[in-house]
Amino acid sequence: MKISNRRSRRATTVVALGAVLALTATACGDDGSGAGGDKGAEGSGKGKIVFWDNNGGVRTEIWKEIIADFEKANPDVDVEYVGIAATEYQSKVDTALQGGGLPDVGGVGSAMIAGFAAQGALEPLDERLAGSSLDGRLNKDMVESLKAAGGGDDKLYSIPTSANNGVLYYRTDLFEKAGLEEPTTWERFFTAAEKLTDKGRNEFGYTIRGGAGSIAQALDAMYGQSGITSFWDAGGERTTLNDPKNVAALEKYAGLYKKVTPAADLNNDFTKMVAQWDSGTIGMLNHNLGSYQDHVKALGADKFRGIPQPTGPGGRRVQVSNPVDGLGLFKSGKNKEAAWKFIEFATSRAENSKFNEAAGQVPSNADAAKDAWISKAEPTKLAAQALSDGSTSIVQLPYYLPDWNTISKADNEPNFQKVLLGKMSAQAFLDAMAEQLNAAQKEWNEQNA
Structure with a gap:
């Protein structure tokens, strides 16, 4: 049966996630185009985009640094930062899905992908990734983990930024x-x-x-x-x-x-x-x-x-x-080209390393994972050792269930x-x-x- 194959793939992903640390539904619209049937637009690649941080207050400072770096490198794009507390983020997105007002880009970790994707809110990112400077440079296990959390269609709805433990x-x-x-x-x-x-x-x-x-x-x-x-x-x-x-x-x-x-x-x-x-x-x-x-x-x-x-x-x-965190492109966005530029920049080696050093987490960019600061962060080193020495078993939580976040929280x-x-x-x-x-x-x- 197909289901057993999918479940087997997810089990493999769990084991692979250990290696990550060791190495450092239908849409709401009838046309299936996304929340409310809004397909959004590619845009000109210039102008304003809105970014929702799913850990506002905690990661605000480092995201503002990354945004400043991005705007310096892309002076024709302006990023509006909106910090939302982790405890309020899902309800904020769910409300926007019903009433409009979704951002262009936002934090989308593995625990929330299935619910958002089932409502047609997220843009599949496989083709964008394949044609970008990130192709082949992101940790494969993190990418596969986010795919496995997507609800069974084997599409990538979020570009990983970090892994936790x-x-x-x-x-x-x-x-x-x-x-x-x-x-x-x-x-x-x-x-x-x-x-x-x-x-x-x-x-x-x-x-x-x-x-x-x-x-x-x-x-x-x-x-x-x-x-x-x-x-x-x-x-x-x-x-x-x-x-x-x-x-x-x-x-x-x-x-x-x-x-x-x-x-x-x-x-x-x-x-x-x-x-x-x-x-x-x-x-x-x-x-x-x-x-x-x-x-x-x-x-x-x-x-x-x-x-x-x-x-x-x-x-x-x-x-x-523990869920892998990432950045998703909302399907209703009107400037997807500029929003993708931001995602690509934020997960480049220098910026991804900067973000994860501040957060104390494992970088998704394979080159960033080689940076010297990781060896100096003892908890990260010990977590890596525990996950690679055969002493640890991981119980995979069912992030792929669209109802998981609601059941496990509200x-x-x-x-x-x-x-x-x-x-x-x-x-x-x-x-x-x-x-x-x-x-x-x-x-x-x-x-x-």
Whole structure:
């Protein structure tokens, strides 16, 4: 069946994504032309374009540098920058899809491609890439990962900018003072979280993400502890999300809230969580490579380390996949030629290296991935080693499902908060989410049979 072939290709892509780090539906319009039937236009390649940053506030400074470089090299193009918080980006695009006002170009990571592409919002980029200076210069595994996330039509809807990976950051000074071992295993992690907590002195062992973006972090902790290595059962029809081992793992993880974490964590997204860790006396933080530079600025490189996620029994590390980020061309844009120029420039060696050094992530440009700064960023080096030494298995999240982003965010983040507060059981939470995912997978399988 076609579906099994596609699923096999996606599994291969997951393995390939490890190598990336180691080496450094129908449209809304009846005519199928895109959102609202608006085909857009190539334009003159000059004039104004609008760029929506999908991580506004966090990446605003570096994007403005890249835009300044681009406008200097292309004085006949003016880029209007619009920074949108990561937690608000999808809803902003969805609203624009219904009412108009989409940008020419915007951030489109693998977690959102399928949903946008299913609504006909994105321009396929395969031919543009093949005829550009980027051809053969982008990391093939990142490109294939974005293709696999597109919903099954094998088209490329986003040009990759970077790859990320989950990291456990811990305060080396606090661990040394408490006589604790490095939290390289889940057992050590839970021991340290408890020992480093002194509520009377406002000291906590861990900060948990309870606000926007909480589900992915919870899944990482679940599968990391349970050791389950596939998101779907052998038949590819039912999720392993509510497997008894995952339920037990979530109960233990959620049980950390308010016991060894600040109460404010209930509503913390990643920016608040990172800022809290950087300014306080909290022992550990789960985030990704992207916040490394923030920690260096706030704490100094000698007071913390960023290491791969803890290992489970037998020394095996299991972690969920992290999306590849990229830039997409919106189909309704009226100046696609100029917008493509911007994408091509932003992912060139110099600019892609500059962006990823600031972000602390892995460049998509193969030449940029050879630059010296990468070897000096310890978390990136350690992540690469963990993904290449055979100790890590990756659980591929179903980014290809058009409903994935909605299910894993808007539909279930409020329920996860109920789990943290003890108002909903881990079993009930995972059963409800699994039911939604099984239905979405069934629909996708039927459409792609």
